[in-house]
Amino acid sequence: MCSRPSAEIAIAADNGPALGYAAGMPDSTDARLAAQYEAYPYPKRDPRDEARRLVIGSPSHLREIEFWVFGARRATSQPLRALVAGGGTGDGTIMLATHMARVGRAGDVTYLDRSTAAMAIARGRAEARSLANIAWEARSILDLPGSGLGPFDYIDCCGVLHHLPDPTEGLAALLSVLAPGGGLGLMVYAPHGRTGVYMLQDALRRLAPPDLPPAQRLDIARRVMKHLPDSAWLRTNRNFSDHLDGGDAGLYDLLLNPRDRPYDVPALYALLEGAGLSVTCLMEPMRYDPAIYLPDPKLRALAAGLGPVGRAALAESLTANISTHVAYCVRTADAWAPPDAMAPDAVPVAREMPAEELARNIRADGVLPFVFDGLRVPVALPPLAVPILKLIDGVRTVGGIAAALAERGTPAPVFAKAWGETWAKLSALNRILLAPPP
């Protein structure tokens, strides 16, 4: 979504606050950004498509929020008050509101964006689905403090902070309406996986300066794309496709955006830590573990000594295919701890693909083939993973699964070892999570 995990791209002009910008001052680059999303609401969506599919992704999948923000400890009987800040044409809002409606979850989703054109499309999508659990706010994120909105238990801000004149100010505005114990799901652009984008942005600033009318800039960008030299890095970059299949909105957002500032892992952590936030997970956690790319024991040992941020940074630099970072985070003072997946009353649940279907994808040699943006990673699972997955239905507890397998002759310690290994791998792939209590 944002076609979150995969197709959310934009462009660079400024790598930081605009020259002369100060909080509260008008900023001409920001005015151009506002005009862009009014003319080309992003991403390109048609409310009629709601009849045939739900766009899903990260952040803001309900199961992810329950696990990665609330540690599967927050009862589902508690209402969930969510804010989608910079909601665009509605992907996050529609997904979360639909998930909540499906399970009858109390609470609501507040969509906020300053683009009235984007909001009109998002509203059309909500109407197409007869969703009655969304509130609509046409205003700036920067106006949140003192707005009377909130507090919110969960805030989505996907593909927005990196466009703001001052992302730190934007984050502070979001935190001003975050309820105690709440958390955020963020997405920001990542530099290495967007190789080629910033070069083309630079070329287009020369051919189609930001002060030209948007339609003229778009025309020039289309002509450039027709004659893109074979050597251009954008040609070989397969991590996103907005410029190929995202329509005018996708091309403009990728190559003509007046401001986007990518964050590598250390820069993202610095931004979040500066705001008093701790990351509970980067999505998917496994792809940020360099050990999966480094079979050499010496390299693994060196990587292990780097600390969590260093290891994630190493994975990002090594693979070079991460074009966006999706991070769930909570206030550092709230100290998120992973729930105990070995507890007999824990309830494993498949995030999206039914666990039984996941089991069918495991090869005879016990390997689950997984692809991270074109990079194949063989995930080795124990032989018991298949029968365990077949028993995961979002209701049965770990104790219940152990008992069912004991009846078929699996001793408790054998189950515990196999479940521990299966859980470690499949939760790190964000495929199997734990369900919250009722």
Ligand SMILES: C[S@@+](CC[C@H](N)C(=O)[O-])C[C@H]1O[C@@H](n2cnc3c(N)ncnc32)[C@H](O)[C@@H]1O
């Ligand atoms: C790249 S789009 C992302 C849309 C959506 N979050 C998604 O992931 O599909 C960025 C959105 O942020 C909105 N935006 C940018 N600056 C904003 C601000 N200061 N206040 C509110 N919305 C803003 C734009 O209007 C646009 O709809």
